[in-house]
Amino acid sequence: MHRNFRKWIFYVFLCFGVLYVKLGALSSVVALGANIICNKIPGLAPRQRAICQSRPDAIIVIGEGAQMGLNECQYQFRFGRWNCSALGERTVFGQELRVGSREAAFTYAITAAGVAHAVTAACSQGNLSNCGCDREKQGYYNQAEGWKWGGCSADVRYGIDFSRRFVDAREIKKNARRLMNLHNNEAGRKVLQGRMRLECKCHGVSGSCTTRTCWTTLPQFREVGQLLKEKYNAAVQVEVVRASRLRQPTFLRVKQLRSYQKPMETDLVYIEKSPNYCEEDAATGSVGTRGRLCNRTSPGADGCDTMCCGRGYNTHQYTKVWQCNCKFHWCCFVRCNTCSERTEVFTCK
Numbered sequence: 001m002h003r004n005f006r007k008w009i010f011y012v013f014l015c016f017g018v019l020y021v022k023l024g025a026l027s028s029v030v031a032l033g034a035n036i037i038c039n040k041i042p043g044l045a046p047r048q049r050a051i052c053q054s055r056p057d058a059i060i061v062i063g064e065g066a067q068m069g070l071n072e073c074q075y076q077f078r079f080g081r082w083n084c085s086a087l088g089e090r091t092v093f094g095q096e097l098r099v100g101s102r103e104a105a106f107t108y109a110i111t112a113a114g115v116a117h118a119v120t121a122a123c124s125q126g127n128l129s130n131c132g133c134d135r136e137k138q139g140y141y142n143q144a145e146g147w148k149w150g151g152c153s154a155d156v157r158y159g160i161d162f163s164r165r166f167v168d169a170r171e172i173k174k175n176a177r178r179l180m181n182l183h184n185n186e187a188g189r190k191v192l193q194g195r196m197r198l199e200c201k202c203h204g205v206s207g208s209c210t211t212r213t214c215w216t217t218l219p220q221f222r223e224v225g226q227l228l229k230e231k232y233n234a235a236v237q238v239e240v241v242r243a244s245r246l247r248q249p250t251f252l253r254v255k256q257l258r259s260y261q262k263p264m265e266t267d268l269v270y271i272e273k274s275p276n277y278c279e280e281d282a283a284t285g286s287v288g289t290r291g292r293l294c295n296r297t298s299p300g301a302d303g304c305d306t307m308c309c310g311r312g313y314n315t316h317q318y319t320k321v322w323q324c325n326c327k328f329h330w331c332c333f334v335r336c337n338t339c340s341e342r343t344e345v346f347t348c349k
Contacts, residue, residue: 035053037052037056037059038052038053038056038059041059044170045169045170045172047169047170048166048169048170051165051166051169055130057128057129058119058122058128058162061118061119061122061127061128062115062118062119062162062166064118065114065115065116065117065118065119065163066111066114066115067114068114068117068118068221069107069110069111069112069113069114069115070084070087070107070110070111070114072110072114072221072222072224072225073087073106073107073110073225074087075222075225076106076110076225076226076228076229077103079300079301079302080277080301080302081276081277081278081289081301081306081307081309082103082274082277082285082286084107085287087107087285097284097285098283098284098285099272099274099275099283099284099285100176100177100180100270100271100272101270101272101273101274101275102232102235102268102270102274103232103274103285104180104181104184104270105180105184105232105235105268105269105270106184106228106229106231106232106235106268108181108184108185108188109184109185109187109188109191109228109231109268110188110224110225110228111167111185111188112163112164112167112168112184112185112186112188112189113163113188113189113191113192113221113224113228114221115159115162115163115166115167116156116159116160116162116163116188116189116192117159117192117218117221117224118159119131119158119159119162119163120154120155120156120158120159120160120218121154121159121218123154123155123158123159124152124154124155124218131155131158132152132155133151133152133153133154133155134153134154134155134156134157134158134216135153148211148212148213148214149213149214149215150213150214150215151199151201151213151214151215152215153215153216153217154196154215154216154217154218156192156193156196156216156218160189160192160193163185163189164185164186164189167185168182168185174248174249175240175249176239176240176249176252176271177271178249179240179249179251179252180238180252180269180270180271183252183263183267183269184268184269186265187231187265187266187267187268187269188224188228190265190266191224191227191228191231191266192218192219192224194266195219195223195224195227196216196217196218196219197216197217197218197219198214198215198216198217199214199215199216199217200212200213200214200215201213201214228268231266231267231268232268234267234268235267235268235269235270236254236263236264236267236268236269236270237254237255237256237269237270237271237273238252238253238254238255238263238269238270238271239252239253239255239271240252240271241253241260252269252271276309277289278309278311279309289307289308289309289348290311290348290349291347291348292307292308292347292348293345293346293347294307294308294313294346294347294348295346296313296346304346304348307348308348308349309348311348311349312348312349313346313347313348313349314346314347314348314349315344315345315346316344316345316346316347317342317343317344318342318343318345319340319341319342319343320340320341320342320343321338321339321340322338322339322340323336323337323338323339324336324337324338324339325337325339
């Protein structure tokens with residue numbers, strides 16, 4: 001979702017909030033506003049649209065979470081031929097990649113994790129109705145380790161459940177791709193849940209730590225992105241197992257194994273091999289690498305040989321100018337020298 005679109009949603013809901021204050025008609029105004037907004041958002045499945053209309057306060061948070069996932073995707077793949085650049089151009093809510101590749105697996109996992117992270121954070125901050133801090137363990141004392149639960153623990157279970165209800169609702173067709181998407185959605189959420197941290201505060205006389213109050217906090221989302229990138233590198237190719245009578249897809253098994261071994265819960269799975277992403281191809285979600293910056297001396301994925309797919313590269317020279325060696329003179333001005341540097345950049349042909 002583009003920044004202007006997010007602002008548009010926010011301001012429309014703000015206007016309806018002002019109307020509520022002026023008119024005192026919460027239910028009718030909010031219902032009208034929710035219907036207008038939710039019907040205007042492209043890419044929503046019917047169940048997602050229903051959730052949007054019943055929880056209009058959550059749709060902005062969901063959008064921010066999905067955008068956070070796409071931003072992290074672009075960061076993790078910034079040096080690759082496929083760099084997530086085509087994702088989210090129409091909407092962050094719709095299905096983006098047609099090929100069931102490992103790139104699609106990462107996209108679904110990071111988006112589902114982003115929504116769960118954003119919803120959990122909004123609940124802890126009091127920005128969403130019907131949720132708050134996780135109070136289940138409040139006051140429980142761990143005598144062996146000398147600490148008790150307290151503070152505002154992030155209710156990650158609520159965030160995960162909300163992500164599951166909203167993100168998974170777009171999987172309508174009963175096919176292999178649906179099973180793949182649902183598995184990767186859940187893998188992203190489980191990686192988030194597994195990285196929850198315990199933070200504590202000491203209590204005692206003169207700075208001693210005779211007792212501690214502890215609570216759970218969300219991890220930095222960059223940490224989740226890095227872990228999912230590792231899962232992407234080790235992604236497992238799977239195939240669908242169909243029911244004997246109706247021939248409908250029932251579950252996924254690891255491909256090229258004689259047994260019916262299922263993938264691990266936190267594995268990212270894919271059913272189709274990835275394209276090379278060298279040329280622009282709307283069918284595969286590839287924008288190609290023409291015009292991409294590359295590193296002439298790097299042997300890695302960002303190197304010109306790999307990035308440009310053997311087509312060669314162009315060299316551009318320019319002079320970078322900036323003020324340097326600045327000194328403050330009493331009183332009262334700053335005098336600087338002008339520095340310059342000749343720079344070369346390389347772009348794929």
